[in-house]
Amino acid sequence: MPGNYQMSIDELVKECAEVQALGIGGVILFGLPESKDEMASGAYADDGIVQRAVRAIRKETPRLLVVTDVCNCEYTSHGHCGKIVDGDVDNDQTLEWLAASAVSHARAGADVVAPSDMMDGRVAAIRKALDAAGFQKIPILSYAAKFASVFYGPFREAAESAPQFGDRRSYQMDPANGREAMREIALDLEEGADMIMVKPALAYLDLIREARVRFDVPIAAYQVSGEFSMIVAAARNGWIDQERAMMETLTAIHRAGADIILTYFAKPAARLL
Numbered sequence: 001m002p003g004n005y006q007m008s009i010d011e012l013v014k015e016c017a018e019v020q021a022l023g024i025g026g027v028i029l030f031g032l033p034e035s036k037d038e039m040a041s042g043a044y045a046d047d048g049i050v051q052r053a054v055r056a057i058r059k060e061t062p063r064l065l066v067v068t069d070v071c072n073c074e075y076t077s078h079g080h081c082g083k084i085v086d087g088d089v090d091n092d093q094t095l096e097w098l099a100a101s102a103v104s105h106a107r108a109g110a111d112v113v114a115p116s117d118m119m120d121g122r123v124a125a126i127r128k129a130l131d132a133a134g135f136q137k138i139p140i141l142s143y144a145a146k147f148a149s150v151f152y153g154p155f156r157e158a159a160e161s162a163p164q165f166g167d168r169r170s171y172q173m174d175p176a177n178g179r180e181a182m183r184e185i186a187l188d189l190e191e192g193a194d195m196i197m198v199k200p201a202l203a204y205l206d207l208i209r210e211a212r213v214r215f216d217v218p219i220a221a222y223q224v225s226g227e228f229s230m231i232v233a234a235a236r237n238g239w240i241d242q243e244r245a246m247m248e249t250l251t252a253i254h255r256a257g258a259d260i261i262l263t264y265f266a267k268p269a270a271r272l273l
């Protein structure tokens, strides 16, 4: 993935200082454990990579908003977002891992937890676990409408999280099904999500707009790795102007109705703005 690297905690702390100085609204963390296993142990360990990173950022840049991605695919040896039972991802057994991860992130000092796994019922499970652990005030940003998209490819390579068998279509959504996206958002809000996300962004601007009209909550949109990489690749070939393509796509996502944009262009866009 062009210009994006796995970072150690000491590098991350420096990066966060730069991000804060640029006036960027916050960071979202994805973790890569030293070793992966069937049980995604690294996802919910109190000394896991994200938990340690959050503590370090808290110490060095206490005012920076820290969001943690809650999922298992970076931590499982098979690369799936949940627990495998009889060759398939088991939705309900995965909820325990997700709840444990969210609580461990909150304990480390995360401001917001953002489940990206797309298991059914996970917002309710995470809310219940956070409340029980005394984290009633930690909000949930739910990746509510997340599609089974080809545009996650560069991220999976960077995060070494591609599924080793099958695909994610049993839990991520069908790109053809916009109505289901609205049902997923409604369910997540009922379960206690404080903010919702549409992902990817550019190929789903219609759904960002529809969500904006229907739901009166903060809406996030995620300009994902493939969206970013396509622009950078075309610019490197001399086919388009990278800066203009960056601003035009970000403007379109904002115009569609996103209040929050997650983007790999955050630093150059902030410099320009």
Ligand code: PBG
Binding pocket: 069, 071, 073, 081, 116, 117, 151, 152, 153, 154, 155, 156, 168, 223, 224, 225, 226
């Ligand atoms: C983990 C997760 C993924 C992304 C964010 N969280 C990958 C996936 O679902 O396979 C993709 C982000 C990107 O492409 O930038 N579930």
Ligand code: ZN
Binding pocket: 071, 072, 073, 074, 080, 081, 116, 117
């Ligand atoms: Zn995942």
